[in-house]
Amino acid sequence: MTQYILLVPTGDGVGLTSISLGLLRAFERQGTDVAFVKPIAQMRPDDHGPERSTALVRATTTLRPPEPIALRAVEEALRSNQEQRLLEDVVARVQSAASDPEVVVIEGLVPAADVPFGDQVNSQIATALDASVVIVGSYRGDTDALVHAYALVASGFKRGQIAGCVINRAPSGQGAALAEAVRGAGFTCIGCVEERPLYSAPRVRDIAQAIGARILNEGDFDRRVLRFTVAAMNVPRCLGALSPGCLVVTPGDRNDVIMATCLAALNGMPLAGLLLTGNFDPDPQVMDLGRRALDLGLPVLLIAHDTLTAANGLLHFDPEVPVDDLERIEMVMRGVADDIDHEWIARLRKTDRPRRITPPAFRYRLLERARAANKRIVLPEGHEPRTIRAAADCQRRKIARCVLLGKEAEIRHVAADHGVELPDDLEILSPEDNLERYVAPMVELRKSKGLAPEQARNALGDTIVLGTMMLAQGDVDGLVSGAIHTTAHTVRPALQLIRTAPGSKLVSSVFFMCLPDQVLVYGDCAINPCPNAEELADIALQSAQSAVAFGIEPRIALLSYSTGSSGSGEDVEKVREATALARSRAPGLLIDGPMQYDAAVMPNVAAEKAPGSPVAGRASVLVFPDLNTGNTTYKAVQRSAHVVSIGPMLQGLRKPVNDLSRGALVEDIVYTIALTAIQAAARPDT
Numbered sequence: 001m002t003q004y005i006l007l008v009p010t011g012d013g014v015g016l017t018s019i020s021l022g023l024l025r026a027f028e029r030q031g032t033d034v035a036f037v038k039p040i041a042q043m044r045p046d047d048h049g050p051e052r053s054t055a056l057v058r059a060t061t062t063l064r065p066p067e068p069i070a071l072r073a074v075e076e077a078l079r080s081n082q083e084q085r086l087l088e089d090v091v092a093r094v095q096s097a098a099s100d101p102e103v104v105v106i107e108g109l110v111p112a113a114d115v116p117f118g119d120q121v122n123s124q125i126a127t128a129l130d131a132s133v134v135i136v137g138s139y140r141g142d143t144d145a146l147v148h149a150y151a152l153v154a155s156g157f158k159r160g161q162i163a164g165c166v167i168n169r170a171p172s173g174q175g176a177a178l179a180e181a182v183r184g185a186g187f188t189c190i191g192c193v194e195e196r197p198l199y200s201a202p203r204v205r206d207i208a209q210a211i212g213a214r215i216l217n218e219g220d221f222d223r224r225v226l227r228f229t230v231a232a233m234n235v236p237r238c239l240g241a242l243s244p245g246c247l248v249v250t251p252g253d254r255n256d257v258i259m260a261t262c263l264a265a266l267n268g269m270p271l272a273g274l275l276l277t278g279n280f281d282p283d284p285q286v287m288d289l290g291r292r293a294l295d296l297g298l299p300v301l302l303i304a305h306d307t308l309t310a311a312n313g314l315l316h317f318d319p320e321v322p323v324d325d326l327e328r329i330e331m332v333m334r335g336v337a338d339d340i341d342h343e344w345i346a347r348l349r350k351t352d353r354p355r356r357i358t359p360p361a362f363r364y365r366l367l368e369r370a371r372a373a374n375k376r377i378v379l380p381e382g383h384e385p386r387t388i389r390a391a392a393d394c395q396r397r398k399i400a401r402c403v404l405l406g407k408e409a410e411i412r413h414v415a416a417d418h419g420v421e422l423p424d425d426l427e428i429l430s431p432e433d434n435l436e437r438y439v440a441p442m443v444e445l446r447k448s449k450g451l452a453p454e455q456a457r458n459a460l461g462d463t464i465v466l467g468t469m470m471l472a473q474g475d476v477d478g479l480v481s482g483a484i485h486t487t488a489h490t491v492r493p494a495l496q497l498i499r500t501a502p503g504s505k506l507v508s509s510v511f512f513m514c515l516p517d518q519v520l521v522y523g524d525c526a527i528n529p530c531p532n533a534e535e536l537a538d539i540a541l542q543s544a545q546s547a548v549a550f551g552i553e554p555r556i557a558l559l560s561y562s563t564g565s566s567g568s569g570e571d572v573e574k575v576r577e578a579t580a581l582a583r584s585r586a587p588g589l590l591i592d593g594p595m596q597y598d599a600a601v602m603p604n605v606a607a608e609k610a611p612g613s614p615v616a617g618r619a620s621v622l623v624f625p626d627l628n629t630g631n632t633t634y635k636a637v638q639r640s641a642h643v644v645s646i647g648p649m650l651q652g653l654r655k656p657v658n659d660l661s662r663g664a665l666v667e668d669i670v671y672t673i674a675l676t677a678i679q680a681a682a683r684p685d686t
Contacts, residue, residue, distance in 0.1 A: 001099055003348055004094070004131035005163070008122050009107040010149035015136035015168045017053045018321075019193070020107045021160065021329065022336020026060060026345050027103055028516070029337060029364035035098035036061075038107045039090040039125065041068035042115065053107050055323045061332060062516040065092045071115070071399050078117055080131065086121075087128045090651045094129060103348055106131060110200060120154050121292045124358035132163035134190065137218075141177060154187075164188030164344070169195040175339075191340040197226050200319040201245065204273045204299045211313055213301035216282070220297035222327075224271040226419075230312050231257045239264070245420025247272045249310055252280025252302060263288030265298045268417040273299035277307045326642070337364075358516035363671065365551060366646070370399045370512065370674035373681035377449050377479035377673050378470050380463035382406030382428065384483050385418045390669035395426045400677045403427045403476060405463040435460045440470040444473065445497055467595050468493040471655050478479065478676035482671065487526060491650070494657040501683075504652035506531075506540040506592040509659075510546050510649035511634050520601075521547045521554075525630035526648035536578035540623045541586055542651040547621050549682055556582070557600035557619035558593025559629070562607045575625055590614045597622070597633070649679070 009016045020036070027034040035293065041051040051068050059063060069089055077086040096102055108125065111118035126133050127274065135153045137146050146167070154162050165187045170178050174191040179680030181191045201224040208215060226245030229239040235256050242248065243263050248271060252255040261274050276282060281302065287294070294300065303310055321328050377394075381387045381402035388411060391402040404411055408428045415422050442456040457493070460466045464485060470476045479489045500507060509526035512519055522542035524531070531539060536558065544554035562568075562577040572594050577592035592615035599609040599616050606617030638645045646668070650658050656679035658672050 004129045006106045006131040010137040021333045025333040025337035033102045035101040035104045097508045135165040145224040164190040166191040190344045194340040215301040219292045219299040249275045252276035255286045257313040262293035265293040276302045331422045361521045370677040375677040375680045376401045378403045378467040378476040395423045477680035478656040490659045507652040508646035511626035525634040529627045533577035537581035540582045556591045556621040560594030563599045603620040
C-alpha cells in the first residue's frame with residue numbers, strides 16, 4: 001500500500017523545496033520506489049515558470065511529476081465552493097505521479113498573505129489522501145518560537161496525522177539540542193539539517209543576471225559566492241577582508257583595489273570575482289596588468305549603481321537555487337538526506353519489494369560501507385588542493401582515515417588559501433622524515449632487479465613510490481593518486497612493489513557509471529590498450545567480481561561491433577574467443593558476446609538482435625574490446641549525458657591502488673577513496 005508524506009511549512013522561507021528534494025534522495029538511497037508531486041503551483045512574483053519544485057525534481061531525478069494546478073484555478077474553485085472537485089484533481093495528479101510507488105512525497109502550500117487559504121488546503125489534502133504530515137520549520141535563533149510554530153501548524157490537522165517535523169538551518173553543533181527541545185514538546189524529530197554556507201551560495205552568473213551586470217571578463221562564471229566585501233578603504237585594510245569565495249565590490253575607478261584583487265587571485269586566493277560599480281570602466285592598462293588573473297578565471301562585472309546600492313542589493317539577493325544549478329541542487333539533496341533519520345525512512349518502506357540499485361542508493365551504500373571498513377588510505381599528492389579538500393571531507397565524514405604525504409607547513413598553507421579547514425585528526429606525514437624506514441624493505445622487494453640502497457632512497461623521494469611502499473609494508477590499507485600524475489606514474493610502482501593478486505594475470509580497471517536509473521560497470525577503460533582474448537576474459541571476470549563486491553548482479557556483455565554470429569573478422573573473433581574462455585572459467589555467471597552496445601542495454605533491440613540471450617537488453621557489466629573503445633565511450637557517456645562516473649577502480653592487484661583522472665573533481669576523489677577502503681576490507685592481507 002502506497003504511503004503519502006505531505007510536507008507542510010511553518011511559514012515562508014523555511015527551505016521547503018530543499019527538504020522535499022533531500023527527502024526524495026533519502027528514500028532513493030534506501031532503494032525505495034518513491035514518487036513526487038507538487039499538486040498546486042505557487043510561483044514567486046518574479047517567476048515566469050516552470051514551477052520550481054517540479055522542474056528541480058525533473059532535472060535531478062528520473063521522476064516525471066505531473067504539472068501542478070495553477071494557483072488561480074485553486075482560488076476560483078474555493079470562491080465557487082468547488083473544494084471537492086479541486087481535491088479530486090489533486091488526488092488524480094498524485095495518483096498519476098507513478099505506478100504503485102511505495103512512497104509519494106507531496107509538497108504542500110506555503111501559507112502567505114497572498115495565499116490565505118494555504119493551511120486550509122494543506123489540511124484538506126492530508127485528509128483526502130490519508131497522508132502523514134511532516135512539518136518543516138527553520139531555526140531563526142529562538143528555540144521556543146520554533147516549537148511554537150510547529151504546534152501552531154499541528155493544530156490545523158487531525159490527531160495522528162502528524163508524523164514528525166524537520167528542523168532546517170540548524171547552527172553547526174546545535175542540532176542535538178534543538179532536536180531534544182522539539183521532542184520535549186511532543187514531536188518526532190525526523191531530521192535536523194545543519195546550515196552550510198554552500199547550500200545558499202549562488203554562482204557569479206546568478207548574481208550577474210539578477211543585478212543586470214555587464215560582463216567585462218566572464219572567467220569561471222560558475223564560481224560560488226560565499227560572501228561579499230565592499231573594498232572602500234586603502235589596500236592594506238582591504239586585504240584582510242579577502243577570503244575564499246569572496247566577491248569584491250569596489251568602484252570601477254579604484255585601480256589599486258583592482259590590482260590587489262588580481263594579485264591575490266594570482267597568489268592562490270580562490271576569490272569568487274570582482275564587481276565594479278558606478279559604471280566606471282576600469283583603466284585598460286590596469287586590466288592588462290591583471291590579465292593573468294583574468295585568464296586564470298577571475299570574473300569581472302560592472303554595474304551602473306553606486307557601491308552602497310550594489311551592496312544593499314547583494315544583501316537582499318534571493319538565495320533560491322536556480323533550476324539550472326544542478327551542482328548546488330545535488331549538494332543540497334545530499335546534505336539534507338544525510339541529516340534525515342535513516343531509521344524513520346526504513347520504517348516507512350514496504351518489506352515485500354526488492355530494493356533497486358539506483359545511483360543515489362549505490363553512492364550512499366558506497367560511503368556507508370567505507371565508513372564501516374574504517375581503513376587508512378594514503379594520498380601521495382598531499383599538496384594538491386582538490387586532494388586536500390577531499391581528505392578533509394573524508395576525515396570529517398569518517399569515510400576513511402586519510403594520510404596526506406607532504407610538508408605539513410605547505411599543506412596547511414594550501415588548505416588555508418583554498419578555504420579548507422583541516423580536521424584535527426587528519427594525518428599529515430613528512431616524506432623526508434619517513435623515507436629511510438622503507439629503504440631496506442624496498443631493496444628486498446626489488447633484489448631480483450639488483451636495486452641498491454641509494455637507488456631505493458632516490459626512488460622513495462617520489463611520494464607515489466613512498467606511498468606504495470607504505471602499502472606494501474601494511475602501514476596503510478590503500479593508495480589513491482593521479483590528480484596531477486599520469487596513470488603510468490601511479491600504476492608502475494604498484495606493479496613493481498605490490499604486484500598482482502593470486503590468480504590474476506593482469507591489472508585492469510572498471511568505472512561505475514551512474515546512469516539516471518541504474519548503475520553499470522564498464523571495463524576496461526583505463527589500463528590495457530589492446531588485450532588479447534585470454535586477457536579480455538580475465539578483465540570480464542575481474543569486472544564481474546567487482547560488480548558483486550559492490551552489490552550489482554553481474555550480467556556480463558563482451559562488446560563488439562556485431563552481435564552473435566552476424567559478423568566476422570579478427571576483432572570479432574577475439575571477443576568470441578574471450579566469451580568462450582570466460583564461460584568455461586566461470587560457468588555460473590551470465591556471460592554473452594560478442595554483442596553490440598545497444599543490444600546489450602536496450603530490451604527492444606535485444607529482442608531483435610539476440611533473442612533468448614540471458615544478458616542482452618539487461619547487461620550490468622559491459623566489457624570493451626580495447627582501451628580506445630572503452631575510454632572513448634565512458635567519456636562520451638559521462639560528458640554528453642551528464643553521468644557521474646566513479647573510478648577508475650583498479651582490479652587484480654594484491655592490495656588496492658586506485659588512479660584518478662587529472663580532471664577529477666573533489667567528489668570524484670572522495671568516492672575513489674571510498675572504493676579503495678571497501679576493496680581493502682574485502683581483500684585478505686596477502
